[in-house]
Amino acid sequence: MDFGSFLSAPELKLKIVTYRDIFQNKALIEDRFGEEYIAKSALIKLDSVDLKNLSLKKGETVILKNSFGKVVVKAEASDSETPHRGIAYMPNSPWSNRLVSTETGGTGVPRFKEIEATVVSAKGEKITELEF
């Protein structure tokens, strides 16, 4: 019997920093509904220790969640030379925007850059499809 499955999967709190990526931009222009754009956008890059603590392997999916939304994206280790535990990087995309706070304080500027969310293994769940 797999007793592991009774234990709740490890969960981490993250600060997510979004960024733009030239290859993602190129994929967007070529086909914004295509596989390549999804692969380069629905993605989070974690510190390798965080990835290990979540019992994840490269390319497995994770659930990112906060009070504003929830998405399933792929996780991988970042190539940063300096450790950045608790901070993760995500390409700017409709997936990251699902987690952006609606609190603007009347300024008209959503906090695109300061995303706080929890991360947990999605146990094989597929990447969130963009449907409205």
Place this chain on the structure above:
Amino acid sequence: MEKEYYVCTGCGLLCEDIETELEKRAISKVYTACRVGVAHMKENPGTAKFWVEGKNTDEATAIGKAAALLKAAKNPLIFGLDNSTNEAQKKAIELAKKLNATLDDSSSFSFGPLMAALLQKKFKTCSLDEVRDKADVSVFWGADPSDSHPRQLSKFAYFPRGKEKQRGWEEERTAIAIDIRKTHTAKICGNEFYQVPLGGDAEFMEALIAGLSGKLPKTSYKYPPKKLLELANLLKAAKFGVIFIGQDLLYSLETLAPLFRLMDTLNEKAKGDFFLIPLLEAYNMRGFNENLFEETGFVNRVKFEAGSVKHGPEYSVVESLKAKAVDAALIIGSDPLANLPYSIIKELLEIPLITIDPCETLTSKKAQVSIRSGVSGVEAGGSALRIDGVRVAFKPVFESKCPSDEEILFKIMEAF
């Protein structure tokens, strides 16, 4: 035969040296552009398309329906236009006046305040040609042109030889990156990369001002004062310095005051002058801001009302949707369903939507009326303002059946 050069509208640099090869009314080869530019120039389905309620239709039906939806609205929103020509932007301003509409663009949640300050001459700015010819120090702050403006370093800021910069980058130019992560641009800058903790930019600016003024630069996150002083000295020695500001820095600053103080201090303490250029991304955000400024004195977030114009955060795309103040939206060359937070998107889905865009987007798929327009510089001619305000005119690479944004807006206005 003389070579024909075209303009790429893939980003705010508007590169003017693009050569193309055509095959059966489509671009088959693109030379000199970066990989984003190549993808952008090749994006040219060439055929006009009109949809109403998701069904293919003809031009007259789509234009008529769009005009009817806008006319029926009490307070329509016109949003986007950062990827449209100056000519289309001016038409949209005219349309907004006629409809008493709210008008806004993406600078509303990015470069707006910086562009307003620039047009009000609150700091010195210069052209990219001057950067190429004279700059010895370029700072990229929260900016990653290697990814957002791929030819920026090779054409202007770092690698090229310029009139007064004949020996090239190894000897005569310094590129500095200040960022929260090691970006591709930061990698090119090598040792001149200064990593700031998340949200730490304002403090870094204050510390730099202290360093430039001969005081000990201190930060709460204990950035090594020695490194900060080295940076201050490097900037002080500049004969012609430029700071390129990226969107990421703007998201990290509560106000622009520390940035303006830093510019003032640099111009006081450095050997030469210091200039600031915003690294606007969409190819004609600068045009939108300048064209609207010329007309109203504001760069974005306006509402026209019986001959007068109101301005404020309540007229921003985000707040006006949140407050349910707008009751129809005309979206031009923008994909808010992809770019805005989900809760705001939900409001947009509640009202009639009309889109004008060269591509099918998440937003166009949900629109009541969606019109495919020609890609600027490929299928449609016109002019735009480069990130430094230089006007660039362009002609289409080939004659296309796709109407330009300007033509579509003109026809919608005629249909009233």
